[in-house]
Amino acid sequence: MSSSKNSLTHPTRSKDPGLNPLGGFVTEFSHRSSQDKKKAKATAVTSASKEVSLNTLKAKKAWDLAFASAKSIPMNGIMIYMSGNSVAIFSIMVTGMMFFQPIKAIMGINKVFERLESEDEKVDLTLQKITFCILNLFVIGMGVYKCASMGLLPTSTSDWLAFEASPENNQYLGFST
Secondary structure (H helix, E strand, O other), rough: OOOHHOOOOOOHOOOOOOOOOOOOOOOOHHHHHHHHHHHHHHOOOOOHHHHHHHHHHHHHHHHHHHHHHHHHHHHHHHHHHOOOOOOOOOHHHHHHHHHHHHHHHHOOHHHHHHHOOOOOOOOOOHHHHHHHHHHHHHHHHHHHHHHHHHHOOOOOOHHHHHHOOOOOOOOOOOOOO
16 A cells, blocks of 8 residues: 555655656746746846836837827728718818818827826927828828818809909990980
8 A cells, every 4th residue: 555655645745866747737846947047037137128118118109199190181081082072061071170180190199108207208209290280181182182172262263253353444335426
């Protein structure tokens, strides 16, 4: 009975050094050593590389925020197409949305990028902010195109006739008696 009892003991507790522990089984000793290895690797990373990686992450997030307004461009294009060229309440609302949303976004540009700027670490976000503004101005341009296609912009000479001087008559019809 004692021999069968020894055969059922855990391999790491057996006295035979040639036996490996069961697959997937981690003993406390090996678990602690892997934690020590992880701590040693973590302390080996310098603070300068952490700052660089944090700045690159901030720059990537800033580019994501800058291109966020570009994701609405296809939807706005479809809305322009679907609303038609007639002057109706739906097309006026679509056109108004294409003006107000980008203007509101441009006015709040500092609030959009505020969480990426800190007093300790300065990340240059100028290019991302310019890209953000250009994409929002493109959406405003789409709204101007929509107004022009609906005939709301004064683009022809007949729209400005009120400001034209009327020509003088050089010929007179007269009867002599």
